[in-house]
Amino acid sequence: MGSILLIEDERNARYALKRVLEDAGFSVVDVEDPKEAKNPDSFSLLILDLKLKNLSGIDFLQELRERGINVPVIVITAYANPENIISASRYGVVDILKKPFEREELLELVERVLEEKESSGEPQRYSEGVIVGESKKMVEVFKKVGMAASTDMNVLLVGETGVGKDMLAKVIHEKSHRKEGPFIAINCSAIPENLLEAELFGYRKGAFTGATRDIRGKIELAEGGTLFLDEIGDMPLPLQAKLLRFLETKSFYRLGEERERSSNVRVIAATNRNLRKMIEEGNFREDLYYRLSQILIEIPPLRERKEDIPILIEMFIDRANKEFGTSVKGVSKVALEEAISYEWKGNVRELKNVVYKTVLETKGGYIEKFIFDQECRENVEELLNRCMSMLSEEEYKEFLARAEKSLLRYLLDKYEGNKSKVANLLGISRNTLRMKLKTLGL
Numbered sequence: 452m453g454s455i456l457l458i459e460d461e462r463n464a465r466y467a468l469k470r471v472l473e474d475a476g477f478s479v480v481d482v483e484d485p486k487e488a489k490n491p492d493s494f495s496l497l498i499l500d501l502k503l504k505n506l507s508g509i510d511f512l513q514e515l516r517e518r519g520i521n522v523p524v525i526v527i528t529a530y531a532n533p534e535n536i537i538s539a540s541r542y543g544v545v546d547i548l549k550k551p552f553e554r555e556e557l558l559e560l561v562e563r564v565l566e567e568k569e570s571s572g573e574p575q576r577y578s579e580g581v582i583v584g585e586s587k588k589m590v591e592v593f594k595k596v597g598m599a600a601s602t603d604m605n606v607l608l609v610g611e612t613g614v615g616k617d618m619l620a621k622v623i624h625e626k627s628h629r630k631e632g633p634f635i636a637i638n639c640s641a642i643p644e645n646l647l648e649a650e651l652f653g654y655r656k657g658a659f660t661g662a663t664r665d666i667r668g669k670i671e672l673a674e675g676g677t678l679f680l681d682e683i684g685d686m687p688l689p690l691q692a693k694l695l696r697f698l699e700t701k702s703f704y705r706l707g708e709e710r711e712r713s714s715n716v717r718v719i720a721a722t723n724r725n726l727r728k729m730i731e732e733g734n735f736r737e738d739l740y741y742r743l744s745q746i747l748i749e750i751p752p753l754r755e756r757k758e759d760i761p762i763l764i765e766m767f768i769d770r771a772n773k774e775f776g777t778s779v780k781g782v783s784k785v786a787l788e789e790a791i792s793y794e795w796k797g798n799v800r801e802l803k804n805v806v807y808k809t810v811l812e813t814k815g816g817y818i819e820k821f822i823f824d825q826e827c828r829e830n831v832e833e834l835l836n837r838c839m840s841m842l843s844e845e846e847y848k849e850f851l852a853r854a855e856k857s858l859l860r861y862l863l864d865k866y867e868g869n870k871s872k873v874a875n876l877l878g879i880s881r882n883t884l885r886m887k888l889k890t891l892g893l
C-alpha cells in the first residue's frame with residue numbers, strides 16, 4: 452500500500468479524507484500548509500487542495516516540479532474551472548476531483564494512480580497526451596483552450612504543421628461537458644473531394660455506385676460529442692456551403708435522402724493555411740470562417756516560443772526512454788543551445804522525431820548532439836542519389852513504390868503495427884496511410 456501526502460487547509464475536510472483513505476488501508480500524512488510538507492518526494496501520491504489559504508495549489512505544484520519532484524498528484528477542488536484544469540495539467544496532475552465527490556470515486560482514483568505508478572515504476576508525468584509549455588504565448592493558448600472547453604462554441608485552431616492543433620482539439624473535448632461523448636475526427640485533405648461529403652453527412656443505399664447500404668456520416672457518429680474537422684482549409688467550396696448550413700441549423704441530409712436529420716455536435720476545426728488570405732482569393736467562405744472561429748486559437752510556431760524547447764525535450768527523452776528501454780539522462784548545454792537556436796520548421800512534431808532518433812542512438816548518458824532531420828535528410832539524399840543513378844527508365848516507378856513500401860514496412864514493424872503512430876510520424880492521416888498500405892499491398 453502506498454503512502455499518501457494530503458494537503459488540505461480545511462480541517463474537517465482533511466480529517467474526513469484522511470479517515471476514508473486510512474480505512475482503505477493507506478498510510479496518510481496530512482498537513483494544513485504546504486510548507487509543513489516534509490520530503491514530498493518520499494510519498495507515492497500527493498493529494499492537493501487547489502485553493503489553500505497561504506499559497507495557491509498551482510504555485511506549490513510549480514515549485515515542486517521545478518525542484519524535480521515528480522510525485523503523481525491528484526488535485527481536489529471546488530473550483531474546477533478550465534483555467535485551473537489547464538494550469539494543473541501543465542504540471543503533470545494525473546486527475547482532478549471536483550468537490551463534493553463520493554468516497555468510492557476518490558478510492559478508485561487513488562488505487563488506479565498507485566497501480567499505474569507501480570507498474571511503470573515512474574510517475575505518469577510525461578505519459579502520452581500530457582501537454583507541456585511554459586512560454587507566455589502558450590500559457591495564453593492554454594487559457595483559451597480552457598475557456599473553449601467550458602463553452603459549446605465552435606473553435607478554430609490555427610497554426611503551422613506540428614504545433615499541436617490535433618492534440619489541443621482532443622484536450623478541449625476531454626475537458627468539456629461532452630467528454631463522455633465521442634470525439635470524431637475527419638481530415639478534409641486526406642479524403643478525395645467526392646467522398647468527403649459522403650463521409651461527413653452519410654448516405655443512403657443506392658445514393659451512388661458503391662453505396663450498398665445506408666451509412667451514417669461523421670456528423671451523426673459525433674452525436675453528443677465533438678466533430679473535429681482537420682485541414683478545414685482544404686474543404687471544397689460546395690461542401691463549405693453545406694457545412695455552413697449544418698452549423699447554422701444543426702440539421703443535414705444524408706446523401707440521396709430527403710429526410711432531414713439533426714445532430715448535436717460541437718465543431719472544432721483546424722488549419723495550417725491562411726484562411727483570411729483564402730477568403731480574399733475566393734477560396735474560403737467568409738461566413739463559414741466566422742461561424743467556425745467563434746473562438747479562435749492561434750498556436751505560435753515553436754521558433755517563436757523557444758522557452759518551451761527545454762521542457763519539450765525533457766518530456767520526449769522521458770517518453771523515448773520508456774518506449775525504447777533506453778536510459779538517456781538529459782542533454783548537454785551545447786546540445787540544448789543548438790536545439791534552441793534550430794529553426795524547427797516541423798515544430799513540436801519535428802522536435803519529437805529528432806529527440807526520439809537521438810535517444811535511440813545515444814542509448815544512455817547525456818545527449819551531446821542532436822541528430823537533426825536536416826542532417827539525416829542530407830545523408831538519405833546522398834544514398835538515394837547513388838541508387839537512382841543506377842536505375843533504368845523502366846525502373847523508376849517501381850523504385851518509388853519499393854522505397855515507400857520499405858519505409859512503411861519498417862515503421863509498422865518498429866511500432867508494432869500502430870497505424871496512428873506511423874501516420875503521426877509521417878505527418879499523414881490514418882486514412883491516407885490505410886490507402887497507401889492498400890495500394891502497396893501491405
Ligand SMILES: Nc1ncnc2c1ncn2[C@@H]1O[C@H](COP(=O)(O)OP(=O)(O)OP(=O)(O)O)[C@@H](O)[C@H]1O
Nearest residue numbers: 581582583584611612613614615616617618799800
Ligand atoms: N505542447 C505540447 N506538449 C506535448 N506534446 C505536444 C505539444 N505540442 C505538440 N505536441 C506533440 O507533437 C506532435 C504533433 O502535434 P499535433 O499532431 O497535434 O500537431 P498539428 O498541429 O495537429 O499538426 P498537423 O497540422 O500537421 O496535423 C504530437 O505528437 C503531439 O502530441
